[in-house]
Amino acid sequence: MLTIGGGLWLYLGHKIPASALGNVGVPMAMTLAQKLWDAHVVRSAPGEPDLLYVDLHLVHEVTSPQAFEGLRLSGRRVRRPDLTLATMDHNVPTRGGARAADELSRKQMEVLAENCRREGIPLHQIGSRRQGIVHVIGPELGLTQPGMLIVCGDSHTSTHGAFGALAFGIGTSEVELVLATQCLPQTRALDLAVTVDGELPLGVTAKDVVLGLIGRTGISLGQGHLVEYRGSTIRGLSMEGRMTICNMSIEWGAKAGMVAPDDTTFAYLERRPHAPRGSSWNVAVDRWRSLATDADAVFDREIRLDAGTLEPHITWGTNPGQVAPVTGRVPEPRSDTDARALRYMDLRPGTALADIAIDRVFIGSCTNARLEDLRAAARVIAGKQVHPKVRAMVVPGSTTVKRAAEDEGLDAIFKAAGFEWRSAGCSMCLGMNPDILAPGERCASTSNRNFEGRQGAGGRTHLMSPPMAAAAAVTGHLVDVRELL
């Protein structure tokens, strides 16, 4: 075992080959990831990647036009439009409808609509009642189910792993390949277990678990690994919390992140529009229960994290690994990357994080814009006002989330506090629509990336949980939400 940070352990294990186990006929213990992988192998041959079958292909406007064009040029059609779902999310305006979009964005949305019409792919377009961020609508429609292989031309596809699915992002050429064949050649990845045990302290959320994890691992340790999040803390999380953690798997380089399905998963899925019904439900649940990692399965690597040591976290730099507990200070740079990040963020080492004033607050994104996230933020701001120097907005993850939030009056709480209440989309997570930071503006954001310019050229992003962002909106600076609870 190797210590790589407070409360975190890394274990480099060695897998025992099946042949060494002796007892022929006794099935080898397998991980969740191995079971998911094996269940999707269409064809396997020595020296070649496995050919995997895709159960659900999610499509959005930004990474698909060139793929559809490629199909057209080669005279191919979409093999399984019934396993392909499209939505508009990345560049949709969050107020004013499609007309508010710039010309190129509008064109991109029109091209998606035309491609979907021609190929018979259902599309949740802007203005429709199911439209939303691709990683929010899959689960809420019940299309994201345990045991499935799900891909999308988007790196945050790992979100769907929260259901015990194998889900990962692909590039546009691979989107074209999946549209044409419903398959994807893939080289088997390694297994990595992240075990989080213990009770989450007050004010500490799933976002803090994953930010705390990335702060300890750095942003590339997960490369080439299928990560399974396990342990009592993960078991105790809602599906929303599990999605937040799986969502950010890519932020430490992992190929995919997943959680074994359990009663929490089944309760979330039951009676969703696309969930199995009647006797099929029982058959499905039996199958889903069998997916969990076997007791004596061995991972290639293991990381342990003690939830009891976690605090609310905030990023101070320009990648998600440049993160610290909110009670901490801006650190001394330890590398050129750190020094460059501090220059970009206009921060001096030694400054207390809680002393940093902010201009904007963004509550949204596929990481943290589900109903539970909005509820948690609303609890913090109820009866309070957004600081006069701060402009704050809530962008629900989907139109369904927006409607549900309005049904329980969350919109009224946000609006009364001075938040803008917008329509669903990716919005200021990546600033492809009109919602962007001005150069130099500093934002408390519930999104997933704090890269330079991510939320607008010259903009400065601090990542945190929804309650932490809500607290910052009220106080006008980064603040420990526990002071407001």
Next chain:
Amino acid sequence: MDPVKRVTGRMAPLDRADVDTDQIIPKQFLKRIERTGYGPFLFYDWRGGADFALDRPEHKGASVLVTGANFGCGSSREHAPWAIRDAGYRAIVAPSFADIFRANCYKTGLLAVTLPDSQVRHLIDLASEDPAARITVDLEAQEVRGEGFAYRFHIDAFARECLLGGLDEIALVERHEPSIAAYETRRAAWLPTVK
């Protein structure tokens, strides 16, 4: 895709680790529906900066980008390798790449090659000290070589075969149609469809 066997040319050094795809091609350029024309927008927000080596005249026309670890982290946008290719680069050498970015490079015909830190450091220093130095990234021999050095690299065998042969991966998968059809008959009936 045209076959790619080797790339010979000058290097452009980008001595930074963890370069993310938002820097390689910022989001405002992802609204185009074409596969080409992204070259002018490569590293858009970094261009013109005093410390940005790729702008220097001596590195114009370079065909190999040499850079730091975890290159291409972040989003899945294939626009990133498209922009690098459109700007004239044919190979990237780094200590490591983000998984999706590397896969996208191969599909784009860009040679993304990993070498140990010390060897990449040598290349970055060489490119800075002698911008006219030429190297060859040889996919057939799995070797990066220049005057006085030859570094072996490992690359996924299947990706190498596809690049060397300029193979159409969709056509390769379509050859397995019987296996795909057979798999589809085995899929559970209760699995969801979007209809």
